[in-house]
Amino acid sequence: MNAYARLTSTHIVYLVALLTVVAGTALVGATGRSFFSAGNISSILTGTSVLGFIAIGQTLVILVGSLDLSVPYVVSLSSLLAAGIMAGQPGNIVAGVVVALVVSAAIGLVNGLVVSGLKVHGFIATLGTGLIVSGYLATNYQGSSGQTPVAFRLVGATGIGPVPVSTLIMLACAGVVLLMLQRTRLGHHVYAVGGDIEVARMSGIRTGTPIVAAHVLCSFMAGLAGLLLAARLGVGSPTIGSQGGYDLLSIAAVVLGGTLLSGGKGSLVGTLGGVLIFAMIDNIMSVLQINPFLKDVVRGIVIVVAVAVYARRRVISRPARFGGHPRARTEQEDAA
DSSP: OOHHHHOOHHHHHHHHHHHHHHHHHHHHHHTTOOTTSHHHHHHHHHHHHHHHHHHHHHHHHHHTTOOOOOHHHHHHHHHHHHHHHHTTOGGGHHHHHHHHHHHHHHHHHHHHHHHHHSOOOHHHHHHHHHHHHHHHHHHHOSSOBOOOOHHHHHHHHOEETTEEHHHHHHHHHHHHHHHHHHHSHHHHHHHHHHHOHHHHHHTTOOTHHHHHHHHHHHHHHHHHHHHHHHHHHSSBOSSHHHHHTHHHHHHHHHHHTTOOTTSSOOOHHHHHHHHHHHHHHHHHHHHTTOOTHHHHHHHHHHHHHHHHHHHHHSEEEEOOSSSSOOEEEEGGGSOO
16 A cells, blocks of 8 residues: 555645645745745634634534534524623623533534534534524624623633633643544544444444534534633624634535544544644735635635645555455545
């Protein structure tokens, strides 16, 4: 088997990230600036934080064979609840954070119960939930609302060297979720249900539990992203989530990271690589002062090329073990 065949989707996404670094170094250097300056590294890592939180949760629901299109509205609602409760008072920080995260998780619980209990596809279920939350936001908020205290804003404005605190929090959350997927029964059940829900059910797995848990964690992560945006902006916004396009962009980062949209196979580490690639592309194009609308063009090209590469690698021929004809081997049979 050649070296290319041994590469997993996670290897590929980080090779693409490395190529992006090389291209970024050359392009940014041509403008007289350094791609590796502390300010530029901080800017790239800051760009990974919000999308990273949402993509972590989106990875879980896609692994379990679902989708979540309600995340941008959960982000907006979380920012509004937190900023409204805090009202500029440091003593209200804990209450604002707890309420925002509990409400976010409750939305995820509703999504999970509808998907698992009523057998509604995640695309439709979360689209409906998102529209309900969107209608609530449009009815009750006409613009920015509330105010976060200075102490809370430091979360979005401080860092350790060039690494923002928000990025460290996001990576810590990713580490916890990664351990859950690799070391716990729930994590194994997530992969099993996403791979084949009927086989998982016949194996004795309560298939509703991982589906509900994935949706709850996804909305919880979106709530964390909303809190981070509230910390950066100093206020809550009813449109901050939808304007960021975090629903489709998070799905794109997950797909770019090598997770199958059909579920059952994927890597959270690969998702983080996809988030990093998008953050670097945005940074490079901002430094070059390229038309912002071209960012979507570049993102689209990257996604299509990545999926095409993964699709070509899903069937790899190898010699037969016992003298028969060569058989096809799927990438899932290779350790991904």
